[in-house]
Amino acid sequence: DIQLTQSPSSLSASVGDRVTITCRASQTISSYLNWYQQKPGKAPKLLIYAASSLQSGVPSRFSGSGSGTDFTLTINSLQPEDFATYYCEQSYSTPLTFGQGTNLEIK
């Protein structure tokens, strides 16, 4: 199975900050990497697919990059609604696997 390791596991930031979350795969997954946002008590929401493609309706302050084994999610100019948990996921091969999550908190 492909393991995904996210860092950091938690992060404190302020409104207006730029933050970066990293996801590293245990083997190459080309660009088959997706990012989801989850708020407490809610279902996850797709933000980025295929490493760098922005899902329709997602604000342009979210961006993704990377290929192979190393990927990043960047949020520019954090907004209050961005404080949530973020998960990466590989769709390269089954079993599909998720990273352990990054909890983004308000500083």
Place this chain on the structure above:
Amino acid sequence: EVQLVESGGGLVKPGGSLRLSCAASGFTFSNAWMSWVRQAPGKGLEWVGRIKSKTDGGTTDYAAPVKGRFTISRDDSKNTLFLQMNSLKTEDTGVYYCTTVGSGIHDYWGQGTLVTVSS
């Protein structure tokens, strides 16, 4: 608008069975690959399994922890996805989400249904 509505969750004893349903609307269900993803209380996301569309063979894939105990099926005439869960264990406790799968991506999610396995 895509809508996925899960139902069937509840409290069940270890070793018991439960059948979850996911009613889909707003898209051509018969053409869609579908998936179940779960989340234990306070934990991360875990893929449970998926079913392809009948035109793509209708086959299923499962995560190792549920293989042989869980079965995913679909009724395209009723736009409904199912998850039959047998031989339930306490570690199966969590919220179960139904998702659409577009090009391998979980693009739409239901609100989830809670399954609690406890004596």
